[in-house]
Amino acid sequence: MVQKHAATQLHFDLRLELDGVMKSWAVPKGPSANPDVKRLAMQVEDHPISYNSFEGTIPEGEYGGGTVMLWDVGTYTPEGSPSPSDDEMTAEAGYGRGDFKVHFHGKRMTGSYVLVRTKGFGGRSSSKPSWLLIKHRDGEARSATQKDLVDEYVTSVTTGRTMDEIAEQKRR
DSSP states (O other), X not given: OXXXXXXXXXXXXXXEEETTEEEEEEETTOOOSOTTOEEXXXXXXXXXXXXXXXXXXXXXXXXXXXXXEEEEOEEEEETTOSSGGXXXXXXXXXXXXXXEEEEEEESSOEEEEEEEEOSSTTOTTSSSOEEEEEEOSSTTOOOTTXXXXXXXXXXXXXXXXXXXXXXXXXXX
């Protein structure tokens, strides 16, 4: 799942269930479906699975204070798994290596992507390393001339509300 989060700075929170928690990355510019675009993804603390359905406003002054939109929901499968029964082990291995290849089955993010841990800012020794989120070249990829995902989809995937409407707690 992906949440659009207007905290101190607007960003997108990519969350993937693994080991009973949501592994989480803050993606400042949001996900891209263009394979030529590499998006910074800063790993943040794990979140509970129950957080998957949260859309609303976190009070100012609290950690993550600001408006949160459910921008995308769906599932993922790790790439390279010999069988569905090995998916968890394959996902853990890719995550551990820092080469986490996944196929998204979301409403907005679809197809093959990779999260690659970097050695630069927030590298391997950091408790919150930086990664790159990169779209693979597949049937779901977009070119530079096509509209970017974050520009195309500006409302909640579940409620159809904009960030302003969520902040005002308006229902459609």
